[in-house]
Amino acid sequence: MNTGAGNDILAVRGLHAYYGRAHILADVGLELRRGEVVALLGRNGAGKSTTMKSIMGLVRPAKGEIVLRGKQVQGLEPYRIARLGLGYVPEDRRVFADLTVMENLEVGRQPQRRDAPEWTSERLFTLFPKLAEMRDRPAGRMSGGEQQMLTIVRTLMGNPRALLLDEPSEGLAPVIVEQMANTILDLKNQGLSILLSEQNLHFSTLVSDRAYIIEKGRIRYEGTMEELARNEEVRAAYLTV
Numbered sequence: 205m206n207t208g209a210g211n212d213i214l215a216v217r218g219l220h221a222y223y224g225r226a227h228i229l230a231d232v233g234l235e236l237r238r239g240e241v242v243a244l245l246g247r248n249g250a251g252k253s254t255t256m257k258s259i260m261g262l263v264r265p266a267k268g269e270i271v272l273r274g275k276q277v278q279g280l281e282p283y284r285i286a287r288l289g290l291g292y293v294p295e296d297r298r299v300f301a302d303l304t305v306m307e308n309l310e311v312g313r314q315p316q317r318r319d320a321p322e323w324t325s326e327r328l329f330t331l332f333p334k335l336a337e338m339r340d341r342p343a344g345r346m347s348g349g350e351q352q353m354l355t356i357v358r359t360l361m362g363n364p365r366a367l368l369l370d371e372p373s374e375g376l377a378p379v380i381v382e383q384m385a386n387t388i389l390d391l392k393n394q395g396l397s398i399l400l401s402e403q404n405l406h407f408s409t410l411v412s413d414r415a416y417i418i419e420k421g422r423i424r425y426e427g428t429m430e431e432l433a434r435n436e437e438v439r440a441a442y443l444t445v
Contacts, residue, residue, distance in 0.1 A: 219268035291364030301344030
């Protein structure tokens with residue numbers, strides 16, 4: 205079924221999800237527009253990763269709509285959603301440790317898509333020069349930050365129209381976090397739409413246009429990053445530890 209999506213590349217409406225009998229997501233709704241970076245913010249356990257997994261089909265929603273470029277995708281297998289142009293970078297990286305950087309990239313390769321940036325290994329190595337120096341290195345012999353970059357690059361080899369980044373700054377050294385922020389801005393400038401889940405408000409402020417805040421599985425706030433920066437009450441209620 206196709207629905208008019210306007211300028212939205214991804215729209216989530218009335219999403220409910222369960223783990224067993226536990227009601228994890230309740231009426232979650234968000235939008236990702238073309239060429240923007242949107243942050244899904246919240247404390248640990250608020251429902252950020254479950255939202256990402258539900259969008260990608262790794263958790264089957266009990267109710268709600270997930271619309272990718274006007275096509276409803278809720279209930280589809282994850283590989284079918286990926287083939288429709290949605291890339292997913294999980295929190296736990298999941299590189300193929302015994303494969304080299306180049307071999308990892310080949311695993312992610314998909315055909316070029318109309319209205320999506322086209323990525324080749326050489327073009328990506330221009331954006332990620334450190335990976336270019338490691339192209340023959342097994343992924344298991346890379347640092348955590350290098351593996352995170354490799355996971356992003358492998359996903360980009362699928363030429364996605366939109367990218368889900370789950371906790372991209374988690375566990376990274378501050379200098380690597382800064383590099384990650386610059387990378388996300390570079391990808392945005394290439395026309396990629398990005399939805400990222402984060403606990404790190406500073407990092408999100410560096411890269412994002414808009415933000416949603418999720419708490420106990422419900423969206424509690426929506427606004428621009430500038431509006432969130434001015435709203436101390438919301439930050440104190442939902443983001444401080």
